[in-house]
Amino acid sequence: MLRSSRSLLTALAVPLAAALAIVLTAPAPATADRVVIGGHPARTVEAPWAVAVASRAIFGDKRSGQFCGGAVVGPTTVVTAAHCLSGGVLGKDWRDVRDLKVIIGRNDLRKKDGVEYPLARVWVNPAYEGDNRAGDIAVLTLGVAVPAPYAIRMAGTGDQAYQPGEPASVYGWGDTEGDGTYASSLRTATVRVLADSVCESAYPGNAEGDYDPRSMVCAGLPDGGRDACQGDSGGPLVVRGRLVGLVSWGSGCAMAGRPGVYTRISSVAGLVAAHG
Ligand code: ARG
Numbered sequence: 031m032l033r034s035s036r037s038l039l040t041a042l043a044v045p046l047a048a049a050l051a052i053v054l055t056a057p058a059p060a061t062a063d064r065v066v067i068g069g070h071p072a073r074t075v076e077a078p079w080a081v082a083v084a085s086r087a088i089f090g091d092k093r094s095g096q097f098c099g100g101a102v103v104g105p106t107t108v109v110t111a112a113h114c115l116s117g118g119v120l121g122k123d124w125r126d127v128r129d130l131k132v133i134i135g136r137n138d139l140r141k142k143d144g145v146e147y148p149l150a151r152v153w154v155n156p157a158y159e160g161d162n163r164a165g166d167i168a169v170l171t172l173g174v175a176v177p178a179p180y181a182i183r184m185a186g187t188g189d190q191a192y193q194p195g196e197p198a199s200v201y202g203w204g205d206t207e208g209d210g211t212y213a214s215s216l217r218t219a220t221v222r223v224l225a226d227s228v229c230e231s232a233y234p235g236n237a238e239g240d241y242d243p244r245s246m247v248c249a250g251l252p253d254g255g256r257d258a259c260q261g262d263s264g265g266p267l268v269v270r271g272r273l274v275g276l277v278s279w280g281s282g283c284a285m286a287g288r289p290g291v292y293t294r295i296s297s298v299a300g301l302v303a304a305h306g
Pocket residue numbers: 204257258259260261262263264277278279280281282283284289290291
């Protein structure tokens with residue numbers, strides 16, 4: 031997650047001539063994302079509802095098999111993104127993945143602390159369309175209940191937390207640089223809830239995406255520099271202590287004018303209640 035690039039730092043560390051060459055030959059950057067450091071470390075004790083969704087069989091042992099994020103919303107209920115369970119991500123039907131797990135309380139995926147929960151049930155929103163990516167929600171039911179304080183409350187329709195300008199925190203173990211560098215330890219970044227109009231003009235239904243305010247919420251910074259990225263999908267966006275979104279998609283990561291798009295939790299709360 032939560033990148034922003036260390037390119038400038040790298041440039042400073044190499045000899046001047048090489049640095050100049052980089053500066054002179056690099057394509058015009060979306061400036062902000064090259065000079066602002068995005069996320070910072072978080073700890074699962076402060077964000078116990080931030081969980082990893084994992085399969086060692088598919089993604090290997092190194093990072094506990096983590097491939098997406100999720101959020102605990104009830105004793106046995108975890109929400110994640112529908113696209114996390116797609117054939118595109120898993121390389122096969124999720125029903126054929128025998129070791130899907132939710133990992134709770136593990137800051138560092140290289141370690142063994144926390145608890146790995148097997149799943150009793152999986153529900154993937156059948157209305158999720160890969161096309162415009164609306165309704166990007168899946169419900170994972172844990173085989174064993176977690177203590178109630180692990181759960182975060184979901185924001186409802188009209189919640190103040192959806193007001194543009196509200197500071198919002200996104201959590202995940204995803205890409206920190208936008209180049210396939212995945213975090214070992216949980217990270218968070220503070221962005222802001224943005225007006226729907228910002229994402230509607232960034233993603234008007236062209237090749238970069240199709241923003242649908244009914245089922246999505248827009249968040250980021252006007253100049254970019256902080257954002258979720260690959261591997262953060264399904265993870266929580268939190269405002270005023272409520273879950274407002276799940277990491278869903280975006281064009282690139284942390285680029286100016288290309289905010290993050292999140293599943294609007296208030297729009298799927300009914301589905302979560304029905305399938306949790
Ligand atoms: N689709 C990505 C994933 O599967 C999440 C991308 C979020 N991108 C963004 N710029 N906020 O992990």
